């Protein structure tokens with residue numbers, strides 16, 4: 337008998353023979369089908385063992401289920417009901433259904449079939465083909481069909497059109513296989529072209545970037561980063577533009593990070609050469625160019641060589657390449673030397689998209705964690721019945737709600753500006769809040785998504801659950817389109833550039849939001865907290881204005897966080913006062929306002945920005961082991 341077993345089950349049986357019999361006796365000796373005869377016992381036991389041969393136990397964890405992301409999101413529903421007609425909700429509900437049934441699968445396909453670069457054909461000719469998956473191509477068509485760029489330019493709901501558009505992007509993003517990256521740049525390019533004036537040679541491009549017809553739709557790149565760096569664009573850009581007799585230019589340079597390089601066109605920066613070949617250094621030497629990505633009759637890219645694709649932590653479906661521009665034909669869009677100012681419109685749009693996608697990641701991980709908590713049992717009860725687990729999810733929910741209202745408010749302001757409804761105050765607020773929302777939500781997304789993965793235990797760390805990719809992809813949100821520190825400094829720049837008017841707009845609007853909640857007793861603690869923090873912040877700003885510039889620079893990051901937390905608090909309060917608000921809206925506002933709303937004042941109070949701080953910080957960072 338033993339020989340039979342060995343022949344049938346090899347080493348697994350060897351392990352099972354002496355000990356698992358005890359398991360059977362202790363655990364299930366009375367189960368039907370267990371025979372007791374001496375010689376049969378071993379054979380029966382082996383085929384019964386819960387962990388022998390093909391048997392891997394009877395317990396399997398429940399799988400978290402993705403449900404309609406529109407229907408599952410109470411705040412999104414409430415916010416849209418407050419501001420937009422039913423037809424928008426119906427469209428988003430139908431789209432949410434499509435995301436679950438169809439699109440999410442494509443997103444996964446994008447992730448597991450990343451782009452490949454084929455540099456040469458079999459006969460040695462340079463071809464530089466970026467081969468992408470069918471799912472990635474389907475996403476491009478979907479973006480057009482669903483009007484995810486178009487809505488922002490058709491403006492079917494006037495000043496609220498951007499909120500509608502971005503709500504769709506928000507539902508789409510976590511299932512999009514990162515096609516939100518080309519989507520953001522395409523939107524940004526359309527915005528730049530529209531701001532400059534839609535005329536030859538970009539009229540056709542604008543129509544293609546904003547069409548709903550998949551076969552006509554183009555995506556755009558945004559080639560800003562060169563080898564010297566992505567933040568300091570002014571001194572890092574070496575690409576030169578050589579004027580041609582027909583008024584066009586040939587670009588020569590090396591672009592170090594070009595995202596979604598399978599785009600049909602791009603906007604990029606370069607320095608115009610004068611007749612002697614000289615260029616102007618710094619920001620004032622940069623101009624904005626438009627170029628199409630074309631191939632010659634032999635299939636070779638015209639004026640471009642793809643050096644290699646980047647090997648990235650996340651955003652793997654996105655082809656990100658190093659490009660040699662070797663005589664790329666281009667048209668100058670900005671005045672000479674006005675390149676940074678001209679491309680700033682693109683940065684505004686891509687930064688807002690970044691924030692939308694950050695909040696969407698937070699929402700997705702929460703929706704899955706919430707579903708999982710209703711299925712997974714531990715310590716004798718479902719996760720949802722463990723108060724500490726619920727407290728953890730509730731804290732994530734508060735962060736996500738705050739971030740959602742913040743980003744939607746920026747979309748509201750963008751919509752007002754584009755539909756000609758913006759006041760001076762709105763314009764100032766939009767300028768201030770854009771870097772702020774990008775930097776703050778980028779960091780929130782990382783924290784919330786990381787916490788979210790933990791709520792699945794070890795499964796949150798396993799690649800083919802589709803969970804870790806949410807974290808890997810979130811890491812880019814605080815890096816591309818301006819890092820946290822660069823954006824904190826951008827806030828200081830816009831304060832200085834506007835002579836403080838952006839802050840004036842901020843204080844005025846935040847106070848008006850709070851005023852709407854006066855007398856609402858359930859929100860009184862939150863209103864008091866935000867009001868107090870606002871006064872502290874105002875006092876800080878007045879004091880900082882009297883200090884040396886280095887003082888504010890050290891405070892820039894904490895200032896950005898303070899601006900974000902206070903403003904978000906006022907938005908949560910405002911939303912909780914709406915007639916359709918729920919008790920959860922009130923609860924979220926109260927919880928948000930319990931945190932340190934004004935870290936710049938708390939840090940100032942302990943001397944963080946004093947002149948003694950920078951040398952101490954440096955000494956700490958470069959601390960060496962003590963000898964001896």
Ligand code: UCC
Pocket residue numbers: 516517520521558559560561566567568569570595619676677678680681683684686687689690693816817818819822826829833
């Ligand atoms: O390309 C990248 C990846 C693509 C992937 C896109 C995905 C999108 C999201 C997807 C969602 C899932 S990453 C590379 C991105 N690069 C950056 O973000 C650059 C970061 N660096 C900065 O932002 C810097 O602050 C610079 C480059 C803007 C600083 O340059 P300058 O030349 O020193 O800037 P100045 O002198 O401060 O400003 C020059 C002009 C001024 O206008 P004028 O001359 O009229 O006074 C500024 O007011 O530009 C104007 N300006 C702005 N205007 C500068 N920044 C802004 C702004 N943010 N908004 C409006």
